[in-house]
Amino acid sequence: MSQILHLPPARGAVDADDFKALFRHHPAGVAVVTLRGHGGPVGFTATSVISVSAEPPVLAFSVAATSSSRPALEEAGTVVVNFLAEDQRDVAARFATSGIDRFAAGDWHPLPTGEPVLEGATAWVRGRIEERVPVGDSLLLTARAVRVGHGHRREPLVYVNRGYHRLGEHSRLT
Amino acid sequence: MSQILHLPPARGAVDADDFKALFRHHPAGVAVVTLRGHGGPVGFTATSVISVSAEPPVLAFSVAATSSSRPALEEAGTVVVNFLAEDQRDVAARFATSGIDRFAAGDWHPLPTGEPVLEGATAWVRGRIEERVPVGDSLLLTARAVRVGHGHRREPLVYVNRGYHRLGEHSRLT
Numbered sequence: 001m002s003q004i005l006h007l008p009p010a011r012g013a014v015d016a017d018d019f020k021a022l023f024r025h026h027p028a029g030v031a032v033v034t035l036r037g038h039g040g041p042v043g044f045t046a047t048s049v050i051s052v053s054a055e056p057p058v059l060a061f062s063v064a065a066t067s068s069s070r071p072a073l074e075e076a077g078t079v080v081v082n083f084l085a086e087d088q089r090d091v092a093a094r095f096a097t098s099g100i101d102r103f104a105a106g107d108w109h110p111l112p113t114g115e116p117v118l119e120g121a122t123a124w125v126r127g128r129i130e131e132r133v134p135v136g137d138s139l140l141l142t143a144r145a146v147r148v149g150h151g152h153r154r155e156p157l158v159y160v161n162r163g164y165h166r167l168g169e170h171s172r173l174t
Numbered sequence: 175m176s177q178i179l180h181l182p183p184a185r186g187a188v189d190a191d192d193f194k195a196l197f198r199h200h201p202a203g204v205a206v207v208t209l210r211g212h213g214g215p216v217g218f219t220a221t222s223v224i225s226v227s228a229e230p231p232v233l234a235f236s237v238a239a240t241s242s243s244r245p246a247l248e249e250a251g252t253v254v255v256n257f258l259a260e261d262q263r264d265v266a267a268r269f270a271t272s273g274i275d276r277f278a279a280g281d282w283h284p285l286p287t288g289e290p291v292l293e294g295a296t297a298w299v300r301g302r303i304e305e306r307v308p309v310g311d312s313l314l315l316t317a318r319a320v321r322v323g324h325g326h327r328r329e330p331l332v333y334v335n336r337g338y339h340r341l342g343e344h345s346r347l348t
Contacts, residue, residue, distance in 0.1 A: 013320070014231045014299070014319040014320060014321065014322050015231075016228040016229040016231060018231075018322050019225070019228050019231035019299075019319055019322070020225075020228050022225075022257075022297055022299055022319075022322055023224075023225040023233075025257070025296060025297065025330060026203040026205075026223065026225075026257055026330065027201065027202070027203040027330050027332045027341060028201070028202060028203060028224075029200040029201040029202060029334075031200075047224075048224040048225065048226070049200065050197075050202075050221075050222040050224055050234075050235075050236060051193070051194075051196075051197040051200075051222065051236070052222070052236040052309045052310075052312050052314050053236070053238070053309045053310040053311065053312035054190040054193050054194050055190040055310060055311075056309075056310045057188045057189075057190060057192075057193035058309045058310060058312070059197075060224075060234065060236070060309075060314055061224075062224060062225070062226040062227070062234070064227070083196075083199070083200055086347065089347060122199060123196055123199065125188070125193075125196055130309075131307055131309075133305055133307060133316070135226045135227045135230075135232045135234075135304075135305075135316055136226075136227040136229060136230045136232060137227065137229075138226050138227035138232070140226050140234055140314075140316065142307070142309055142314065145188040145193055145196075146187070146188060147188065148188050148192050148193070148196055156199060156200065156201050156334065158201045158332065158341065158345075160203075160330065160341055163346055163347075164346070164347040165341050165345040165346055165347060166345055166347055167201060167332065167334055167339050167345065168345075170344055170345065171332075171339040171340055171341065171342075171344065171345040172337055172338070172339055173260065173263060173337075173338045173339060173340050
Protein backbone atom coordinates (compact mmCIF):
# COMPACT_ATOMS: atom_id res chain seq x y z
CA MET A 1 0.00 0.00 0.00
CA SER A 2 1.45 3.32 -1.04
CA GLN A 3 1.63 6.29 1.23
CA ILE A 4 1.98 9.93 0.30
CA LEU A 5 4.74 11.52 2.32
CA HIS A 6 4.78 15.28 2.81
CA LEU A 7 8.47 15.82 3.25
CA PRO A 8 10.12 19.15 3.96
CA PRO A 9 12.25 20.51 1.08
CA ALA A 10 15.56 18.74 0.78
CA ARG A 11 18.34 20.29 2.81
CA GLY A 12 20.01 22.86 0.61
CA ALA A 13 16.94 23.45 -1.51
CA VAL A 14 15.61 26.92 -2.28
CA ASP A 15 12.00 27.25 -3.34
CA ALA A 16 11.36 28.75 -6.80
CA ASP A 17 9.02 31.36 -5.31
CA ASP A 18 11.61 32.44 -2.73
CA PHE A 19 14.20 32.74 -5.47
CA LYS A 20 11.89 34.81 -7.68
CA ALA A 21 11.07 37.10 -4.75
CA LEU A 22 14.78 37.63 -4.13
CA PHE A 23 15.42 38.82 -7.68
CA ARG A 24 12.16 40.76 -7.86
CA HIS A 25 13.80 43.20 -5.43
CA HIS A 26 17.07 43.35 -7.40
CA PRO A 27 16.86 46.36 -9.76
CA ALA A 28 17.88 46.11 -13.39
CA GLY A 29 18.02 48.16 -16.52
CA VAL A 30 15.52 47.06 -19.17
CA ALA A 31 16.46 45.87 -22.65
CA VAL A 32 14.67 44.29 -25.58
CA VAL A 33 16.63 41.56 -27.34
CA THR A 34 15.71 41.33 -31.02
CA LEU A 35 16.66 38.93 -33.77
CA ARG A 36 15.80 37.84 -37.25
CA GLY A 37 13.60 34.74 -37.16
CA HIS A 38 12.57 32.49 -40.02
CA GLY A 39 9.05 33.91 -39.90
CA GLY A 40 9.95 37.53 -39.31
CA PRO A 41 11.35 39.67 -36.51
CA VAL A 42 11.50 38.21 -32.99
CA GLY A 43 12.05 40.04 -29.70
CA PHE A 44 11.57 39.86 -25.96
CA THR A 45 12.06 42.08 -22.92
CA ALA A 46 15.11 41.17 -20.82
CA THR A 47 16.23 42.47 -17.46
CA SER A 48 19.18 40.10 -17.40
CA VAL A 49 21.68 41.77 -19.74
CA ILE A 50 25.18 42.12 -18.27
CA SER A 51 28.64 42.98 -19.50
CA VAL A 52 31.01 40.05 -19.08
CA SER A 53 34.19 41.29 -20.73
CA ALA A 54 35.24 44.56 -22.36
CA GLU A 55 38.20 43.14 -24.27
CA PRO A 56 36.90 41.27 -26.17
CA PRO A 57 33.52 43.02 -25.79
CA VAL A 58 31.13 40.27 -24.67
CA LEU A 59 27.73 40.50 -22.99
CA ALA A 60 25.42 37.85 -21.56
CA PHE A 61 21.69 37.42 -21.04
CA SER A 62 19.30 34.65 -20.16
CA VAL A 63 16.02 33.43 -21.61
CA ALA A 64 13.45 31.15 -20.01
CA ALA A 65 12.26 27.88 -21.49
CA THR A 66 8.76 29.30 -21.70
CA SER A 67 9.79 32.29 -23.83
CA SER A 68 8.20 32.33 -27.27
CA SER A 69 11.53 33.67 -28.56
CA ARG A 70 13.44 30.63 -27.36
CA PRO A 71 13.24 28.55 -30.59
CA ALA A 72 14.48 31.48 -32.70
CA LEU A 73 17.29 32.12 -30.22
CA GLU A 74 18.40 28.51 -30.48
CA GLU A 75 19.04 29.04 -34.18
CA ALA A 76 20.05 32.68 -34.47
CA GLY A 77 23.65 33.63 -35.07
CA THR A 78 23.24 37.25 -34.02
CA VAL A 79 21.03 39.44 -31.83
CA VAL A 80 20.56 43.13 -31.14
CA VAL A 81 20.24 44.32 -27.55
CA ASN A 82 18.17 47.53 -27.40
CA PHE A 83 18.58 49.48 -24.15
CA LEU A 84 15.26 51.13 -23.26
CA ALA A 85 14.77 54.74 -22.19
CA GLU A 86 12.55 55.90 -19.33
CA ASP A 87 9.72 56.79 -21.72
CA GLN A 88 9.57 53.26 -23.17
CA ARG A 89 7.55 51.43 -20.52
CA ASP A 90 4.98 50.60 -23.17
CA VAL A 91 7.69 48.99 -25.30
CA ALA A 92 8.97 46.95 -22.33
CA ALA A 93 5.43 45.75 -21.60
CA ARG A 94 4.67 44.96 -25.24
CA PHE A 95 7.78 42.81 -25.67
CA ALA A 96 6.79 40.89 -22.55
CA THR A 97 3.23 40.18 -23.76
CA SER A 98 2.32 36.83 -25.30
CA GLY A 99 0.05 36.28 -28.26
CA ILE A 100 0.46 39.64 -29.94
CA ASP A 101 2.52 40.92 -32.87
CA ARG A 102 5.16 42.78 -30.89
CA PHE A 103 6.42 44.52 -34.03
CA ALA A 104 3.05 45.70 -35.33
CA ALA A 105 3.55 49.22 -33.93
CA GLY A 106 6.22 49.79 -36.57
CA ASP A 107 8.57 51.67 -34.25
CA TRP A 108 11.63 49.82 -35.51
CA HIS A 109 13.79 49.34 -38.58
CA PRO A 110 15.91 46.40 -39.66
CA LEU A 111 19.67 46.61 -39.84
CA PRO A 112 21.14 45.64 -43.22
CA THR A 113 21.78 42.28 -41.55
CA GLY A 114 18.10 41.89 -40.69
CA GLU A 115 17.93 42.32 -36.92
CA PRO A 116 15.35 44.88 -35.75
CA VAL A 117 16.54 48.05 -34.01
CA LEU A 118 13.90 49.78 -31.88
CA GLU A 119 13.36 53.50 -32.30
CA GLY A 120 13.79 55.49 -29.12
CA ALA A 121 16.23 53.17 -27.38
CA THR A 122 19.11 54.94 -25.65
CA ALA A 123 21.58 52.70 -27.45
CA TRP A 124 21.86 49.29 -29.06
CA VAL A 125 24.51 46.70 -29.67
CA ARG A 126 24.62 43.95 -32.28
CA GLY A 127 26.24 40.78 -31.03
CA ARG A 128 27.31 37.45 -32.47
CA ILE A 129 26.18 34.61 -30.20
CA GLU A 130 29.14 32.67 -28.87
CA GLU A 131 27.99 30.41 -26.04
CA ARG A 132 24.66 28.80 -25.21
CA VAL A 133 24.78 27.36 -21.69
CA PRO A 134 21.73 25.29 -20.73
CA VAL A 135 20.72 26.02 -17.10
CA GLY A 136 17.77 23.89 -16.12
CA ASP A 137 15.21 24.71 -18.78
CA SER A 138 16.64 28.20 -19.26
CA LEU A 139 19.44 29.25 -21.53
CA LEU A 140 22.33 31.57 -20.67
CA LEU A 141 23.84 33.12 -23.79
CA THR A 142 26.96 35.14 -24.45
CA ALA A 143 27.31 37.43 -27.45
CA ARG A 144 30.33 39.24 -28.81
CA ALA A 145 29.61 42.86 -29.68
CA VAL A 146 30.23 43.65 -33.32
CA ARG A 147 28.43 46.98 -33.75
CA VAL A 148 27.14 49.70 -31.46
CA GLY A 149 24.57 52.41 -32.15
CA HIS A 150 23.40 55.37 -30.11
CA GLY A 151 20.02 57.05 -29.84
CA HIS A 152 19.13 60.33 -28.25
CA ARG A 153 20.67 60.71 -24.84
CA ARG A 154 17.99 59.99 -22.24
CA GLU A 155 17.70 58.44 -18.82
CA PRO A 156 17.45 54.64 -18.76
CA LEU A 157 14.43 52.64 -17.69
CA VAL A 158 14.77 50.63 -14.47
CA TYR A 159 12.61 47.70 -13.36
CA VAL A 160 12.21 46.49 -9.79
CA ASN A 161 9.45 44.92 -7.74
CA ARG A 162 7.08 44.81 -10.75
CA GLY A 163 7.36 48.56 -11.28
CA TYR A 164 9.25 50.92 -13.57
CA HIS A 165 11.49 53.72 -12.34
CA ARG A 166 13.28 56.71 -13.79
CA LEU A 167 16.73 57.67 -12.60
CA GLY A 168 18.07 61.19 -12.52
CA GLU A 169 19.09 63.95 -10.15
CA HIS A 170 15.97 63.22 -8.08
CA SER A 171 17.19 59.69 -7.28
CA ARG A 172 20.94 60.33 -6.99
CA LEU A 173 22.64 59.70 -3.66
CA THR A 174 25.12 62.48 -3.04
CA MET B 175 61.80 47.35 -44.63
CA SER B 176 58.89 47.22 -42.25
CA GLN B 177 56.07 49.71 -42.31
CA ILE B 178 53.61 50.56 -39.57
CA LEU B 179 50.10 50.58 -40.89
CA HIS B 180 47.40 52.54 -39.11
CA LEU B 181 44.39 50.53 -40.12
CA PRO B 182 40.82 51.30 -39.14
CA PRO B 183 39.28 48.80 -36.68
CA ALA B 184 38.40 45.53 -38.34
CA ARG B 185 34.88 45.38 -39.72
CA GLY B 186 32.70 44.07 -36.96
CA ALA B 187 34.97 45.24 -34.17
CA VAL B 188 33.71 47.22 -31.18
CA ASP B 189 36.20 49.22 -29.19
CA ALA B 190 36.55 48.32 -25.48
CA ASP B 191 35.94 51.95 -24.48
CA ASP B 192 32.74 52.13 -26.54
CA PHE B 193 31.54 48.90 -24.98
CA LYS B 194 32.29 50.10 -21.45
CA ALA B 195 30.45 53.37 -22.14
CA LEU B 196 27.43 51.41 -23.34
CA PHE B 197 27.16 49.44 -20.11
CA ARG B 198 28.06 52.43 -17.95
CA HIS B 199 24.62 53.77 -18.84
CA HIS B 200 22.87 50.45 -18.15
CA PRO B 201 21.60 50.55 -14.55
CA ALA B 202 22.10 47.63 -12.18
CA GLY B 203 21.46 46.61 -8.62
CA VAL B 204 24.61 46.32 -6.55
CA ALA B 205 25.76 43.14 -4.83
CA VAL B 206 28.86 41.98 -3.02
CA VAL B 207 29.91 38.42 -3.79
CA THR B 208 31.71 36.81 -0.85
CA LEU B 209 33.48 33.51 -0.39
CA ARG B 210 35.77 31.62 1.88
CA GLY B 211 39.34 31.82 0.61
CA HIS B 212 42.37 29.89 1.79
CA GLY B 213 43.75 32.98 3.51
CA GLY B 214 40.47 34.30 4.89
CA PRO B 215 37.29 35.90 3.59
CA VAL B 216 37.22 37.20 0.02
CA GLY B 217 34.69 39.51 -1.59
CA PHE B 218 34.09 41.95 -4.43
CA THR B 219 31.41 44.34 -5.62
CA ALA B 220 29.40 43.07 -8.58
CA THR B 221 26.82 44.82 -10.72
CA SER B 222 26.44 41.78 -12.96
CA VAL B 223 24.28 39.43 -10.88
CA ILE B 224 21.28 38.04 -12.78
CA SER B 225 18.70 35.32 -12.29
CA VAL B 226 18.99 32.65 -14.97
CA SER B 227 16.46 30.04 -13.86
CA ALA B 228 13.97 29.81 -11.00
CA GLU B 229 13.47 26.06 -11.19
CA PRO B 230 16.16 25.03 -10.46
CA PRO B 231 17.14 28.34 -8.79
CA VAL B 232 20.31 29.44 -10.59
CA LEU B 233 21.98 32.85 -10.80
CA ALA B 234 24.95 34.10 -12.79
CA PHE B 235 27.61 36.77 -12.40
CA SER B 236 30.88 37.72 -14.03
CA VAL B 237 34.31 38.59 -12.72
CA ALA B 238 37.18 40.28 -14.56
CA ALA B 239 40.62 38.81 -14.99
CA THR B 240 42.06 41.72 -13.04
CA SER B 241 39.89 41.09 -9.96
CA SER B 242 41.90 40.19 -6.86
CA SER B 243 39.09 37.75 -6.01
CA ARG B 244 39.57 35.81 -9.23
CA PRO B 245 42.01 33.16 -7.91
CA ALA B 246 39.76 32.37 -4.93
CA LEU B 247 36.75 32.17 -7.24
CA GLU B 248 38.54 29.66 -9.43
CA GLU B 249 38.78 27.31 -6.47
CA ALA B 250 35.68 28.05 -4.41
CA GLY B 251 32.77 25.64 -4.42
CA THR B 252 30.27 28.10 -2.99
CA VAL B 253 29.64 31.86 -2.78
CA VAL B 254 27.24 34.19 -1.05
CA VAL B 255 25.64 37.02 -3.03
CA ASN B 256 24.79 39.93 -0.71
CA PHE B 257 22.28 42.40 -2.18
CA LEU B 258 23.13 45.91 -0.99
CA ALA B 259 20.68 48.45 0.43
CA GLU B 260 20.59 52.15 -0.47
CA ASP B 261 22.54 53.08 2.66
CA GLN B 262 25.47 50.81 1.75
CA ARG B 263 27.32 52.94 -0.78
CA ASP B 264 30.37 52.80 1.48
CA VAL B 265 30.25 48.99 1.42
CA ALA B 266 29.97 48.95 -2.38
CA ALA B 267 32.96 51.28 -2.65
CA ARG B 268 35.02 49.34 -0.11
CA PHE B 269 34.53 46.01 -1.88
CA ALA B 270 35.66 47.66 -5.12
CA THR B 271 38.86 49.09 -3.62
CA SER B 272 42.20 47.35 -4.13
CA GLY B 273 44.93 46.95 -1.56
CA ILE B 274 42.80 47.18 1.57
CA ASP B 275 41.36 44.63 3.98
CA ARG B 276 37.77 44.78 2.80
CA PHE B 277 36.58 42.84 5.88
CA ALA B 278 38.39 44.93 8.50
CA ALA B 279 35.26 46.94 9.32
CA GLY B 280 33.81 43.83 10.94
CA ASP B 281 30.29 44.37 9.58
CA TRP B 282 29.86 40.73 8.64
CA HIS B 283 29.58 37.26 10.12
CA PRO B 284 30.47 33.89 8.66
CA LEU B 285 27.86 31.29 7.87
CA PRO B 286 28.47 27.87 9.49
CA THR B 287 29.89 26.94 6.08
CA GLY B 288 32.40 29.80 6.22
CA GLU B 289 31.17 32.30 3.63
CA PRO B 290 30.81 35.86 4.94
CA VAL B 291 27.36 37.44 5.12
CA LEU B 292 27.35 41.25 5.20
CA GLU B 293 25.27 43.02 7.84
CA GLY B 294 22.75 45.44 6.46
CA ALA B 295 22.22 43.75 3.09
CA THR B 296 18.59 43.55 1.99
CA ALA B 297 18.97 39.82 1.39
CA TRP B 298 21.57 37.21 0.58
CA VAL B 299 21.74 33.89 -1.20
CA ARG B 300 24.27 31.11 -0.82
CA GLY B 301 25.02 29.33 -4.07
CA ARG B 302 26.97 26.29 -5.21
CA ILE B 303 29.05 27.15 -8.26
CA GLU B 304 28.04 25.04 -11.24
CA GLU B 305 29.57 26.48 -14.39
CA ARG B 306 32.68 28.53 -15.03
CA VAL B 307 32.61 29.88 -18.59
CA PRO B 308 35.83 31.62 -19.70
CA VAL B 309 35.00 34.72 -21.77
CA GLY B 310 38.17 36.38 -22.95
CA ASP B 311 40.06 36.98 -19.72
CA SER B 312 36.85 37.23 -17.73
CA LEU B 313 34.87 34.45 -16.15
CA LEU B 314 31.10 33.99 -16.27
CA LEU B 315 29.88 31.82 -13.38
CA THR B 316 26.58 30.18 -12.58
CA ALA B 317 25.61 29.20 -9.04
CA ARG B 318 22.71 27.13 -7.81
CA ALA B 319 20.94 28.71 -4.82
CA VAL B 320 20.98 26.50 -1.75
CA ARG B 321 20.04 28.95 0.99
CA VAL B 322 18.40 32.36 1.18
CA GLY B 323 18.47 34.91 4.00
CA HIS B 324 16.65 38.20 4.47
CA GLY B 325 17.68 41.41 6.19
CA HIS B 326 15.58 44.38 7.09
CA ARG B 327 13.34 45.47 4.27
CA ARG B 328 14.93 48.48 2.63
CA GLU B 329 15.24 50.00 -0.82
CA PRO B 330 18.00 48.55 -3.00
CA LEU B 331 21.11 50.39 -4.15
CA VAL B 332 21.38 51.13 -7.87
CA TYR B 333 24.53 51.98 -9.83
CA VAL B 334 24.65 53.78 -13.15
CA ASN B 335 27.00 56.19 -14.88
CA ARG B 336 29.50 56.03 -11.97
CA GLY B 337 26.88 57.18 -9.47
CA TYR B 338 24.63 55.58 -6.88
CA HIS B 339 20.87 55.98 -6.82
CA ARG B 340 18.02 55.21 -4.47
CA LEU B 341 14.69 53.95 -5.77
CA GLY B 342 11.34 54.63 -4.15
CA GLU B 343 8.12 56.50 -4.68
CA HIS B 344 10.15 59.54 -5.81
CA SER B 345 11.52 57.60 -8.80
CA ARG B 346 8.50 55.47 -9.69
CA LEU B 347 6.87 55.95 -13.08
CA THR B 348 3.13 55.83 -12.63
